[in-house]
Amino acid sequence: xxxxxxxxxxxxxxxxxxxxxxSFYLSPKSASKTAAGSGAFNTGDFTMTNNGANATNSxxxxxxxxxxxxxx
Numbered sequence: 500x501x502x503x504x505x506x507x508x509x510x511x512x513x514x515x516x517x518x519x520x521x522s523f524y525l526s527p528k529s530a531s532k533t534a535a536g537s538g539a540f541n542t543g544d545f546t547m548t549n550n551g552a553n554a555t556n557s558x559x560x561x562x563x564x565x566x567x568x569x570x571x
Contacts, residue, residue, distance in 0.1 A: 530565040 509517065534557040538548035
């Protein structure tokens, strides 16, 4: 028998599956932010990255970047 469940927050799931039985509507929401320096996300077998002096500004003056509504 279907039931009504309010907003549910799951902080993290690492390699698992979460099932909700008898669900009518699921609306997953997520927001994330990543700061990395020059050449940080290069992948491959023979990657050559030549960087001079650089800096990554991770200071975030915004109070909120992306609002995830319904997950109070």
